[in-house]
Amino acid sequence: MNQDTVLRRQTVLIERGQIKIIGAANRVKSPAGAVRLNGRGKYLLPGLVDTHAHLPGKEGTLHPLNTYFRLQLAAGVVGLRSMRGDSSHLHWRDSLRRTAALAPRLYLGSPVFNRDQSYSARKGRAILARYQTSGYDFAKYLGGLTVPQYDSLLTDAHQLGFKVAGHAPASGVGGAVAARMASIEHIEAFIRAYQQDSVQLQQLARQMAADQIFTCPDLYWYEVNWLQYPLDYLQRLPGLAYVSSPVRQEWQQWWTTQNQQLPPAARPQFTAALRTYGQAFRIMHKAGVQFLISPGDGPFVVPGYGMAQELGLLVKLGLSPYEALRAATYNAAVWLGEQDQRGTLEPGKAADLVLLDANPLENIANIGRVRGVVLNGRWVSVAQLLPAQP
Template identity: 30%
Template sequence: MRIQIVLLGLVGLLLSCSTQETVDADKVIENVGVITMDNDGKVLQNRTVFIKDDQIVRIVTADQAGIPETASRIDGEGKFLIPGLSEMHAHIPSGDAEQEYVEDVLFLYLSNGITTIRGMLGEPSHLDLQKQAAQNEIVSPRVYTSGPGFSGESVDSLEHARQRVRDQHEAGYDFLKIFPGLTLEEYNAIAEEANKVGIEFSGHVPASVGLERAIEAGQTTIDHLDKYMEALAGDTLDTEEVEDPGVIYFGMHAVPYVDRSRVPEVAKMTAESGTWNVPTQALLEHVLGTDPPEELAERPEFQYMPNETVEQWIDSKKSITGHDIYTEELAKEYLRLRRDMIKALHDAGADLLLGSDAPQIFNVPGFSVHHELRYIVNSDLTPYQALRTGTYNTAKYLDDLENSGTIAEGKVADMVLLESNPLDDISNSNNIAGVMYRGNWLSREDIDKRLESIAKKHQ
């Protein structure tokens, strides 16, 4: 009887093996823990993820589907898979830069798991890069880009402002970038025309405009938490506003006048308007924090930047922290206020986007996003909530949840393979085993080889 039972079991096993479906795929990630980013941080253990061309076609437990002999197999044992990250306040070198340097910067983003960037100072050459990236002609994240900026220097009349809006919309830019220096009348003309033709406008909040008017006008994102300190100060702020960030640096001058009891009110106003925020906390922590600039420049990632750029960053930090208004005590309180504002915005339901402002002062492209994630967690968000700002939230902002933002069948294969679980420790986000972008695979070996080549150029 026992022999019969054993034989029946073997027959059942053989039948199940013979009927196991083989999924049509060209790449397979095996036995991996999947963090889909839409299930409250649960890890789907021992999954096999099948990729065909640029799409995720199946996600099953390891024994549920057969792997084609022709598929490339990627070992995910003990590793964790998350959706591709985003840098929503990125800068792409201008067309005046050498093409090799431009492509190196794009690779620095991608090598750090960033599969989507939002370029915040665009130009015609960036529209070409956008197409080249989409067609896999260059190794690059997906590119969204603004047009040339709107500032007090680039706009000389209300009609000129309106015409520039129309021109950039017709040229195919994804949004408009707002800079300081605009008059209220110029800003209103830009906002009115942008809303009329259907193009977003984002970025800074000019001093003449203020936070409340920017939100009311429909500015899609506010970057750097620009003018939030002034809004918290309200009518008690009686100092003259200066548009020089080297002097005030996004509201640090307003800190002595801030009324902390207004934080929930301002956060609620933001949430109710639907305005998004890109805090770029890493930029402010690096520029205004107490770490000496020479020590910051010793971080390993600085080997991938031109020496003259690093020297400029050192000089810029020294200049800013050497200004009369700067004290370490004031800077520490300012950074605490910013962290509190990030937490309050999140708790109020105001959506946040991951962005660090790279390459800017001490923010190396790609690497700085992982610092930004750490600073978001230091603002009392969980690692899962921090990761959402650069995955699910990005897709929601771009109205692209159908294709991106989470790991699911049918979505574009933008994913990052991590050696350790980032939900346990957000610093694990940069412990990267490989990056998949639009179905293309970059192994750790591929990444290190290209990074070594970039570093040699700057020795």
């Protein structure tokens, strides 16, 4: 995603998992024996990356792993940045790469840094170094450290060349920006920052843009968890029928219980908080802050399919469809240090792509009209990934 336009009547030649040639269809000839895919009337773009995933298991929803991965691919998601690390994830990632399984690429955050009364700078540096040498791609900060502890953690991480992503510290957005946290997750810290001093937030946003500090709002997660949707709407979500019956029943019971227990004043307060985040979002967008895309994980977040919900919400807040798609592709590649290999359709880039039946630049909802994905150069249709609609 490097231009807000459609290149029409193109042929894309893929060889050994990489894009070799992109050119006019009447000029590029397919080599003998090539597998040909007719994309007439369809739209090809880089595969999406969900940058705040919680993999199934003790830190995520208990989806069967194979179903979880196939749902992601069926929705055009070819990469997952996992935000709750576990040693088992290292084995999953290595096994998936070794066997060329049908699964998105995994980018693994470490086990979380959380409240720890015995924490010390020396201990934190040793833990960071261990996570880095173990093969985690970045460190995840969840919360609970004192401001000096957090600052020490970030200083050590910078010295090690190990990115830190996660929640804003006790010192808020300002503290995260001063410490040059690589990405700030969620929306609450930005809501507080706007409420406390919207002018200062403008200054912080400009600094975020200058220092390439990204943010991943997970806005759809808040819309669901703050009960902004009626149950009948959530029960009709695309892809929900593929979620296992026990998980769907658990989600329905969760919503019913939350709705019954919600104080009458809470829902409008949540709605007002989301409006405030919209103001903060527009300040960041105007300042040039780079966004990452994820619907989060939890009740009524259908793996993969939730990306369309998140993209739609961010377009409503002010991103153009192109900016939203770029955030889900190129921005993710930049944050992961893979912009030379992924994130755009160019010769030499990895062939991890998604083919759509309609133009998402005209209507972001068309990102949900996935025909299939190209995974490491291999075409996989939605029909191959999922059974007939239950």
